[in-house]
Amino acid sequence: MATLDSYVLMALVVIPFVGGLALAFFPGESRRAIRGFSALVGLVVFALTIYVFLRYDSDLGGYQFIREYGWLDSLGVAFSLGVDGISVPMVLLTGIVLFTGVLISWNIQVRTKDFFVLYLLLVAGVFGVFVSLDLFFFFFFYELAVLPMYILIGVWGSSTDFGTFNRPKEYGAMKLMLFLTAGSVLVWVAILAVYVESGLGTFSLLALEDVTFSDGFQRVFFPLFMVGFGVLAGLWPFHTWSPDGHVAAPTAVSMVHAGVLMKLGAYGIIRVGLDLLPGGAQDWMPLLLGMATVNVVYGAISAMGQTDLKYMIGYSSVSHMGYVLMGFATLNSVGMGGAVLQMFSHGIMTALMFAAVGALYDRAHVRDIGVLEGLTKRMPVVAIFFVLAGLTSIGLPGLSGFVAEVMVFLGVFQDYPVVGILAVVGAGITAVYILRMLAKVFFGTITPRWEHLTDATRVEGFAMGVLLLFLLVVGLYPRPWMDLINSGVAPLLERVVGL
Amino acid sequence: MNYLLFLPELALAALAFGVLVIDLFLPRERKGYLPWVSLVGLAGVLALSLRYLWGKDTNLYGGLFLVDSFSLFFKAFFLVMGGLVVLSSMEYVKRHLSHPGEYYGILLLSILAMMLMTSSGELLTAYISLELLSFSLYVLVSFARGDPKSNEAGLKYILLGAFASALLLYGISHVYGMLGTTGFTEISAALLLEETPLNPAVLLGLALIVAGLGFKMAAAPFHMWAPDVYEGAPTPVTAYLAVGVKAAVFALVLRLFSQAFMPAIEEWQVILAILAALTMTVGNLVAIAQSNIKRMLAYSSIGQVGYLLMGVAALSPMASDGVMLHLLGYGISNLAAFLGVILYYNVTGKENIADYAGLADRSPFLAMAMSVALFSLAGLPFFAGFTTKFYLFTAAAEGGFLWLVGLAITNSLISLYYYLIVIKQMYMVPASDKSALKVSLIGGGVLGVLVLGIFLVGVYPAPLVDAIQGATGAILP
Known part of the structure; x- marks a missing residue:
């Protein structure tokens, strides 16, 4: 297995990428071959991510599976790969969502080939972020x-008609693209500043980690990382692209986007921001905590006011990402560990929710909560998954959301009891809107309009089953996950505490 | 004296006149041979350049004409780019222009001018080659004789171009008057002896030279001519202006500022930085409002000039590498974008952004290639634009211009917006005419090669960077 160990991270990036390119040469009309091939790529990559997860040694900790390939010496750039206890769960999350996303997109009719090509390229990019150490x-x-999102949403997405006004999918796509690139403007500037300030002439994260930047520098440039990555993480007040983007996106893209892409932002804040500029992080974390609290409460209140199912989940994502950022801001091991677990848990949960909504919308062609009623009669499978995802989101014990959120709460209460209360209030509001929505949409008497609906197909059911499996596994036996995550969080905290 | 070092230029001059003469004897239906003659000739000149100039570091005519790896790099660049422009022009010239002999002959002459420019080691030689280039371009821009827009463009270009040349010449006279020489290395030596702050007359000369060259490269506030000229000129000429001519002017600027004016860097650095800031902002902001794709690309290329100028302001070996690398990355991306415009115009005769609606259905290849080119221009990864911009911006940040880099990155974001508008038309707006578009074989092939090049530079730039570092070594040891 030694050879597999040295190439597995590379393979995670290369296989979806090459798979996507190879797919471009398939004849456009053979849809069965196209989706079969995509599912195969998804399955192989999923298997590899499970391998990385099982093979990573939490007792040893640190970066493992390290490889480095020279790329551009004169600029100090090398293609170096490695994962630690924080990135391993993210890699697994990406594998799960990639595979189930392909299955959920089984019935894409329009330009099937182009869809899967772009989808695989998107996922290659996501893996690249989680495994790069440069x-x-x-x-x-x-x-x-970010790049393929524009076309994925613009071509395969759906517009929302609110009666009085219309949110075309092109609007969602453009807004998402501009917000996210605006965030990366800040990130890019900060990266160059770090490069110049270090004087090492290298972009290697491992080398830059050893540099102690001056206090003033850290204080000026940490916010650039915080806000720049925060945009993608849905940080209030830069979150407005996220509901619009998620709603406009086709199901699988919403899954990847809310499930994985938003985690890229959160991951960036700690992997780059906190890791390189721990002093700056310490200075700015109270602000991040404040913003994240608004995320939690305001996101939940906004979700409560939504009439469109997807918008509700979109705002609920904003609210749940608030817990992640809140956990980071505590800068203690319980809170941060909980935050990383929340990234994983929320990724799976929100993917499951979007998958269920997608299955529902494909059949009903409506997402208006006011109109949908009593669907359990016709769609029992979709209903079960939706209800379980909803319960995870509320934080029902036995499901992964409970463990993660309780840890975040504990972490926050240690230093900031007031914020802790607000965080719990947010969870309470979540329970209100989720339960109210579940009751309205799935229970009660069915209206004749929905009598013709069919249940999820076997493929969709399988995909949702895979997602649910992970929610249960983490919820019932969180110990190995926490060991893994703590092995990644501990060295980061040492850097902060060591100041 | 070793005349072999001058052979490529002589051969190219012979080729240019050869094409003009052959044209006289070709019957109308055989005029299609001319571009092929030019292509074979260009390939021959490239072979001669590589054969006789490789690894040489010397000069002719007492320092008037320099032979070094810097000039060889740009000569190869111009020859290859010239070949691509000839290939892109073939169908366009056949369909829309008369007198192909003059078209290709003058195009070759302008390439000769660019080659002379990169080799010139003193101000007057540079000036004369720049004039040869400009005069060739005046003719090429107004080549569509029946088209009033082309005529207007030619007139504007010649009037403003002459003005710019006058400024440049006046600046040169000041520098010569104060320092007593026009040779680059002699200027540098003289500047070292000057006490600081510099004599205002020398400064005035410098400013005038910057203004004159600023006109030629279309830097704000000297860019006013560019959009009209770009829109009016036949599209292959526009592509040539946007890629080739800019590269030639920057080659001259790089050599001039590093070999001649380097001792006075404190004096001109700020001026160039301000010009860069202005140029990138004006170019990108105004590009948003354009409805004609050629005009949009014109403003976008003004924006790109801003990035390149930023690299010159932060002049160092690394910055010079960055400028050259980005010239190349921007060059192939822009050439691909323009070739897409040419191919679309050849079939449909349209060039407004709204006319591109539904292109993804009508010709998936053309839409894909244009998207790649535009994404690359916007600086998104996997494409040349990201890698070359990243290099250039890193170099500028190293040179102490982090604020300017921040502005440049913000401008990249703005540029993404107007490129996305074109992509939205191609992929999301349905076409009114749904018939499939047939792209010509040669055009499609060249476009495919350019797209591959965009990927290659984006993913594996190391060999190119090595070559560029060798070239920079000749001007900035």
């Missing part, structure tokens, strides 16, 4: 993960 490539893949 700032150039980190940023390279970070941008790459």
Whole structure:
């Protein structure tokens, strides 16, 4: 297995990328072959991510599976790869969502080939970010993960008609693209500043980690990372692209986007921001905590006011990402560990929710909560998954959301009891809107309009089952996950505490 | 004296006149041979350049004409780019222009001018080659004789171009008057002896030279001519202006500022930085409002000049590498974008952005290639634009211009917006005419090669950077 160990991270980036390119040469009309091939790529990559997860040694900790390939010496750029206890769960999350996303997109009819090509390229970019240990490539893949979104949303997405006004999908696509690139403007400037200030002439994260930047420098440039990556993480007040983008996107893209892409932003804040500028992080974390609290409460209140199912989930993502950022801001091991677990848990949960909504919307062609009623009769499978995803989101014990959120709460209460209360209030509001929506849409008497609806197909059911499996596994036996995550969080905190 | 070092220029001059003469004897239906003659000739000149100039570092005529790896790099660049422009022109010239002999002959002459420019080691030689280039371009811009827009463009270009040349010449006279020489290395030596702050007359000369060259490269506030000229000129000529001529002017600027004016860097650095800031902002902001794709690309290329100028302001070996690398990355991307415009115009005769609606359905290849080119111009990864911009911006940040780099990155974001508008038309707006578009074989092939080049530079730039570092070594040891 030694050879597999040295190439597995490379393979995670290369296989979806090459798979996507190879797919471009398939004849456009053979849809079965196209989706079969995509599912195969998804399955192989999924298997590899499970391998990385099982093979990573939490007792040893640190970066593992390290490889380095020279790329551009004169600029100090090397393609260096490695994962630690924080990135391994993210890699697994990406594998799960990639595979289930392909299955959920089984019935894409329009330009099937182009869809899967772009989808695989998108996922290659996401893997690239999670495994890169070089700032150039980190940023390279970070941008790459945003690039296909525009076309994916614009071509395969759906517009929302609110009666009085219309939100065309092109609007959602453009807004998302501009917000995210605006965030990366800040990130890019900060990366170059770090490069110049270090005087090392290298973009290697491992080398830059050893540099202690001056207090003034850290204080000026940490906010650039915080806000720049924060845009993608849905940080209030830069979150407005996220509901619009998620709603306009086709199901699988919403899954990847809310499930994985938003985690890229959160991941960037700690992997680059906190890791390189721990002093700056310490100075600015109270502000981040404040913004994240607004995320939690305001996101939940906004979700409560939505009439469109997807918008509700979109705002609920904003609210849940608030817990992640809040956990980071505590700068203690319980809170941060909970935050990383929340990234994983929320990724799976929101993917499951979007998958269920997608299955529903494909059949009903409506997402208006006011109109949908009593669907359990006709769609029992979709209903079960939706209800379980909803319960995870509320934080029902036995499901992964509970563990993650409780840890974040504990972490926050240690230093900021007031914020802790607000965080719990946010969870309460979440329970209100989720339960109210579930009751309205799935229970009660069915209206004749929905009598013709059919349930999820076997493929869709399988995909949602895979997602649910992970929610249960983490919820029932979180210990190995926490060991893994803590092995990644501990060295980061040492850097902060060591100041 | 070793005349072999001058052979490529002589051969190219012979080729240019050869094409003009052959044209006289070709019957009308055989005029199609001319571009092929030019292509074979260009390939021959490239072979001669590589054969006789490789690894040489010397000069002719007492320092008037320099032979070094810097000039060889740009000569190869111009020859290859010239070949691509000839290939892109073939169908366009056949369909829309008369007198192909003059078209290709003058095009070759202008390439000769660019080659002389990169080799010139003193101000007057540079000036004369720049004039040869400009005069060739005046003719090429107004080549569509029946088209009033082309005529207007030619007139504007010649009037403003002459003005710019006058400024440049006046600046040269000041520098000569104060320092007593026009040779680059002699100027540098003289500047070292000058006490600081510099004599205002020398400064005035410098400013005038910057203004004159600023006109030629279309830097704000000297860019007013560019959009009209770009829109009016036959599209292959526009592509040539946007890629070739800019590269030639920057080659001259790089050599001039590093070999001649380097001792006074404190004096001109700020001027160039301000010009760069202005140029990138004006170019990108005004590009948003354009409805004609050629005009949009014109403003976008003004924006790109801003990035390149930023690299010159932060002049260092690394910055010079960055400028050359980005010239190349921007060059192939822009050439691909213009070739897409040419191919679309050849079939449909339209060049407004709205006319591109539904192109993804009508010709998936053309839409894909243009998207790649535009994404690359916007600086998105996997494409040349990202890598070359990243290099250039890093170099500028190293040179102490982090604020300017921040502005440049913000401008990249603005540029993404107007490129996305074109992509939205191609992929999301349905076409009114749904018939499939047939792209010509040669045009499509060249476009495919350019797209591959965009990927290659984006993903594996190391060999190119090595070559560029060798070239920079000749001007900035």
